Amino acid sequence: MSDEPKKYMNPYLAGVLLGLVLLASFLILGAGLGASSGLARIGAFAEGCIFPGHVRASEYFGKWAENPLGYYLVFMLAGTFLGGLVSALLAGRIKVGVERGAAFSARNRLLLALVGGVIVGFASRLAQGCTSGQALTGSALLLSGSLVFLICVFAGGYAAAWFVRRQWHD
Amino acid sequence: MIETLYGSGRLEAPAAFLLALLLGGGFGFALERAGFGSSRRLAGIFYFRDMAVLKVMFTAVVTAMLGLSYLQALGWIGPDQVYLMPSIYGAQIVGGLVFGAGFVMGGWCPGTAAVGAASGKLDALVFLGGAVLGGVLFNELFTAVAPLYAWGDSGVSMAFAALGMSRAGFAFLFVLVAVGCFWGAEIVERRVSGTGEFLGSRFLKAFSLILVVLAAGLFIFPSGRGAAAAAAPPAASAPGEAELLRGVEAAADHVEPEDLADRMMRGEEGLLVVDVRPAAEYAGFRLRGAVNVPIAELAAFLEPRRNQGTVVLYSNGMVHPAQARDSLARAGHANVFILTDGLEGFAERCLKPASLRPGAVTPAEAARINAWRAYFSKPDAPPARPARVEAPRAELPGMVSAGWLAANLGRAGLKAVDLREQKDYNGGHIPDSLSLHPESLRGNVGGLPSMLLPAGMLAEHFSLMGIEPADTVVFAFSGDKLRDATLAGMACERLGHARWAVLDGGWEAWLAGRHPTDALLPAARRSKYPAPAAADRFTVDYRTVLAELGPGTVIIDVRPADFYSGKKRDEARGGHIPGAVNRDFALDLAPKGSAGSLMPTEELAAAYAALIPSKDSPVIVHCRTGHQASQTFFVLKHVLGYRSVRWYDAGWTEWAARAELPVE
Numbered sequence: 057m058s059d060e061p062k063k064y065m066n067p068y069l070a071g072v073l074l075g076l077v078l079l080a081s082f083l084i085l086g087a088g089l090g091a092s093s094g095l096a097r098i099g100a101f102a103e104g105c106i107f108p109g110h111v112r113a114s115e116y117f118g119k120w121a122e123n124p125l126g127y128y129l130v131f132m133l134a135g136t137f138l139g140g141l142v143s144a145l146l147a148g149r150i151k152v153g154v155e156r157g158a159a160f161s162a163r164n165r166l167l168l169a170l171v172g173g174v175i176v177g178f179a180s181r182l183a184q185g186c187t188s189g190q191a192l193t194g195s196a197l198l199l200s201g202s203l204v205f206l207i208c209v210f211a212g213g214y215a216a217a218w219f220v221r222r223q224w225h226d
Numbered sequence: 227m228i229e230t231l232y233g234s235g236r237l238e239a240p241a242a243f244l245l246a247l248l249l250g251g252g253f254g255f256a257l258e259r260a261g262f263g264s265s266r267r268l269a270g271i272f273y274f275r276d277m278a279v280l281k282v283m284f285t286a287v288v289t290a291m292l293g294l295s296y297l298q299a300l301g302w303i304g305p306d307q308v309y310l311m312p313s314i315y316g317a318q319i320v321g322g323l324v325f326g327a328g329f330v331m332g333g334w335c336p337g338t339a340a341v342g343a344a345s346g347k348l349d350a351l352v353f354l355g356g357a358v359l360g361g362v363l364f365n366e367l368f369t370a371v372a373p374l375y376a377w378g379d380s381g382v383s384m385a386f387a388a389l390g391m392s393r394a395g396f397a398f399l400f401v402l403v404a405v406g407c408f409w410g411a412e413i414v415e416r417r418v419s420g421t422g423e424f425l426g427s428r429f430l431k432a433f434s435l436i437l438v439v440l441a442a443g444l445f446i447f448p449s450g451r452g453a454a455a456a457a458a459p460p461a462a463s464a465p466g467e468a469e470l471l472r473g474v475e476a477a478a479d480h481v482e483p484e485d486l487a488d489r490m491m492r493g494e495e496g497l498l499v500v501d502v503r504p505a506a507e508y509a510g511f512r513l514r515g516a517v518n519v520p521i522a523e524l525a526a527f528l529e530p531r532r533n534q535g536t537v538v539l540y541s542n543g544m545v546h547p548a549q550a551r552d553s554l555a556r557a558g559h560a561n562v563f564i565l566t567d568g569l570e571g572f573a574e575r576c577l578k579p580a581s582l583r584p585g586a587v588t589p590a591e592a593a594r595i596n597a598w599r600a601y602f603s604k605p606d607a608p609p610a611r612p613a614r615v616e617a618p619r620a621e622l623p624g625m626v627s628a629g630w631l632a633a634n635l636g637r638a639g640l641k642a643v644d645l646r647e648q649k650d651y652n653g654g655h656i657p658d659s660l661s662l663h664p665e666s667l668r669g670n671v672g673g674l675p676s677m678l679l680p681a682g683m684l685a686e687h688f689s690l691m692g693i694e695p696a697d698t699v700v701f702a703f704s705g706d707k708l709r710d711a712t713l714a715g716m717a718c719e720r721l722g723h724a725r726w727a728v729l730d731g732g733w734e735a736w737l738a739g740r741h742p743t744d745a746l747l748p749a750a751r752r753s754k755y756p757a758p759a760a761a762d763r764f765t766v767d768y769r770t771v772l773a774e775l776g777p778g779t780v781i782i783d784v785r786p787a788d789f790y791s792g793k794k795r796d797e798a799r800g801g802h803i804p805g806a807v808n809r810d811f812a813l814d815l816a817p818k819g820s821a822g823s824l825m826p827t828e829e830l831a832a833a834y835a836a837l838i839p840s841k842d843s844p845v846i847v848h849c850r851t852g853h854q855a856s857q858t859f860f861v862l863k864h865v866l867g868y869r870s871v872r873w874y875d876a877g878w879t880e881w882a883a884r885a886e887l888p889v890e
Contacts (some may be wrong), residue, residue: 064259064260064261064267064278065259065260065261066424066429067260067261067278067281067282067285068281068282068285068408068424068429068430068433070256070259070260070261070282070285071260071281071282071283071284071285071286071288071289072285072286072289073255073256073259074253074256074257074260074282074283074285074286074289075285075286075287075288075289075290075293076289076290076293077249077252077253077255077256078253078286078289078290079289079290079293079294080249080252081249081253082230082290082294082303082308083228083230083297083303084230084231084245084249085230085231085232085237085242085245085246085249086230086231086232086233086237086307086308086309087230087232087237087308087309088290088308088309089249089250089253089337091335091336091337091340092336092357092361094336095336095354095357095358095361096358096361096364098358098361099358099359099360099361099362099365100361100362100365102358102362103362103365111365114365114366114368115368115369115372116364116365116368117365119596119599126238126243127238128237128238128242128243128245128246129246131243131244131246131247131250132246132247132249132250132253133250133336133340134247134250135246135247135248135249135250135251135252135253135254136250136251136253136254136257136337136340136341137250137254137340137341137343137344138247138250138251138254138344139250139251139252139253139254139255139256139257139258139341140254140255140257140258140263140340140341140342140343140344140345141254141344141345142251142254142255143254143255143258143259143263143341144258144263144341144344144345144346147258147259149258149263149345150344150345150346151345151346152346152348153346153347153348154347154348154349155264155265155266155333155342155347155349155350156349165349166348166349166352168331168332168333169265169331169332169333169334169349169350169352169353169356170332170352170353170355170356171328171331171332171356172328172329172330172331172332172333172334172353172356173328173332173334173339173352173353173354173355173356173357173358173359173360174328174356174357174359174360174363175324175325175327175328175331175332175356175360176325176328176329176332176334176335176336176353176356176357176360177336177356177357177358177359177360177361177362177363177364178324178328178360178361178363178364179321179322179324179325179328179360180321180325180336180357180360180361181360181361181364181365182317182320182321182324182364182371182374182375183314183317183318183320183321183322183325184311184314184317184318184321185311186325186335186336186337187283187325187329187335187336187337187338188253188335188336188337189311190311190318190322191283192283192286192287193311194311195287195291196286196287196288196290196291196294197291197294197308197310197311198291198384198385198386198393198396198397198400199310199311199313199382199383199384199385200313200315200380200383200384200385200388201311201312201313201314201315201318201380201383202311202313202318203385204313204315204318204319204322205318205319205321205322205325206322207322208318208319208321208322208323208325208326209322209323209325209326209329210326211322211323211326212322212323212324212325212326212327212329212330213271213272213326213327213329213330214272214326214330215323215326215327216326216327216330216331217269217272217273217330220330220331221273223333224266224269224273
């Protein structure tokens with residue numbers, strides 16, 4: 057891996073590739089791509105390991121309590137990780153570290169990543185999907201709510217961008 | 227025609243997991259190729275430095291949208307084959323805004339973070355952990371956010387339909403916007419970062435042209451086909467449909483699955499659901515609380531329930547139950563219905579998870595579906611007893627051997643009831659058997675002592691013991707008290723409980739067979755035994771007896787001969803009802819030594835053939851309190867097959883006391 061990492065793929069062609077994977081998912085599974093559901097299922101599993109009774113009795117996780125990990129989107133999430141790993145290995149892009157601006161501390165960057173993660177995890181349950189399951193999949197299906205979600209993600213992102221801009225300052 | 231896993235209901239099968247893993251691999255690969263393993267690149271769009279997110283996402287959306295539109299327009303894939311998420315505007319607007327803020331803070335979204343973690347980014351790993359926590363947080367706060375979660379639920383809404391456009395028209399506009407965004411993104415990149423390498427390039431021109439031409443191509447298909455996906459499949463059940471169905475139920479011969487599911491869950495009184503499939507299929511899966519009766523035995527089984535309550539027949543499909551229903555209807559059963567679309571329809575319409583349904587599933591409907599799934603996924607007996615009680619060799623009601631009982635003990639749907647004295651029961655009994663004093667089924671009714679209690683009280687009694695209508699109930703007794711079992715059997719008869727049996731030979735036969743015993747109390751859970759609405763058809767009072775005196779009806783006085791003759795008497799008047807014949811109930815019992823059994827059937831048949839002209843002759847049996855006569859009733863009706871046997875429960879107690887009634 058001492059070679060210079062490869063240049064990223066032409067974004068339009070990468071988009072076509074991604075679109076074809078999504079189309080394949082429509083044709084094979086009859087459902088699009090998704091990532092946040094898998095994370096929520098892992099959350100239900102982990103919480104169920106610690107408080108099994110509580111999770112079984114809870115209104116939202118309760119319906120998965122039998123076997124939270126026995127769901128196709130959990131496997132899709134694992135596949136996403138593996139697919140990313142293969143691609144990154146081939147491109148020589150694996151580099152352990154915290155990605156941040158040079159002028160921003162790693163600790164603060166990790167803190168923002170954690171808080172951002174919690175917010176995203178919560179919001180994707182509220183909206184029943186994330187950038188994959190709603191914005192990408194739902195928009196390709198021309199679903200009204202998914203397109204609205206997509207627009208709102210960018211609106212929310214641009215509104216908050218200024219406040220966290222320093223994490224990318226070099 | 228492409229059939230998807232979702233379309234064929236196999237999205238929860240293990241094969242789907244493997245395919246999802248592979249598709250996820252493609253997803254992760256494509257994301258990484260695009261450079262989405264870097265949060266700096268992802269966040270770039272929010273600072274107008276790197277617009278790759280917009281280019282990749284919009285291209286992917288347009289590619290999949292065009293591909294699916296073409297395949298649907300060509301008829302290669304049906305509109306019902308792809309799961310369409312409902313639009314819940316409030317939740318999606320708030321969720322989207324919050325998500326965007328989290329996205330820009332964390333620098334990742336869930337899918338890209340998985341790829342980032344695979345690329346060694348520790349911030350991606352932390353982000354994923356946060357997202358898992360966020361899901362847990364959502365679960366913990368669900369009660370509070372539930373209104374927001376369902377706010378603005380509009381069901382499945384296609385954007386073009388919502389805007390009053392054709393699918394092709396909207397797709398074309400969508401592609402034009404996408405191409406405009408691509409060019410805009412290149413311009414922004416050039417201005418902000420000096421990049422925008424594709425601005426004005428031949429590649430981007432060609433790419434834009436291809437997309438626009440492909441989108442325009444959709445116009446050549448008739449709009450009906452292209453727009454087929456707009457017609458969202460109907461929701462599982464519109465509100466008020468159940469009420470509507472209840473209204474038409476009296477006239478229709480179908481019961482809709484949603485309606486039946488609700489009624490079964492409510493424990494509707496008088497509702498009997500009959501599974502007419504082979505026993506093996508029934509053992510594999512059944513609707514909770516359903517009874518298994520082969521079609522050939524339906525008529526006999528339903529006879530006691532003729533026009534009492536509601537009977538619903540089901541099989542996998544509809545053909546066999548429909549034929550059976552028609553046959554029963556011709557035989558005068560007006561209360562038999564069939565389940566629309568059978569078990570398959572039930573599975574599809576009630577048991578299919580809300581998450582896998584096409585069309586709008588409102589939270590209220592989802593809650594209803596979840597309630598059905600929870601109720602019907604539970605077995606109707608503890609899971610440790612998977613096998614259903616097998617059918618005894620004899621028809622029920624009838625006698626079962628101790629060996630049969632031992633072989634079926636512990637199976638679902640079997641209830642043994644021990645009628646011996648409580649101290650004997652306490653000392654040791656058939657494992658899991660319920661102790662019952664037979665006299666607790668009788669009481670004073672309108673001044674008449676020792677009358678079998680009304681159906682409502684018997685139903686309550688059975689409920690307290692946890693007996694369900696579908697159970698096979700076996701009555702055990704001691705010594706020559708076979709009449710205890712038949713008296714308890716009369717309670718079953720009154721309730722229309724068809725599956726009851728007398729333990730042949732009683733407790734002594736159980737012991738002789740060296741079958742297990744214990745002194746534990748069974749775990750009985752209260753049930754909801756339905757009480758039949760109408761009175762039973764076999765109990766008569768003195769008026770009926772008086773009216774039928776004389777030739778025609780055979781009245782059998784089953785008391786010992788000395789009481790019949792009047793030589794002995796406990797009552798004000800001795801003797802018997804004019805015209806009654808005497809047949810001591812004890813004569814039907816096998817001689818001592820084999821106590822607890824009946825005489826051989828041939829001997830019984832010969833004895834009664836001498837008293838009763840034919841199997842259809844009207845017969846009324848009585849004794850002093852109804853207890854001994856219950857045994858003769860059992861012998862005549864269930865052992866010998868006499869078809870018109872009635873029971874004068876009040877018996878000599880009442881007849882003797884009513885001075886106006888004639889005595890011989």
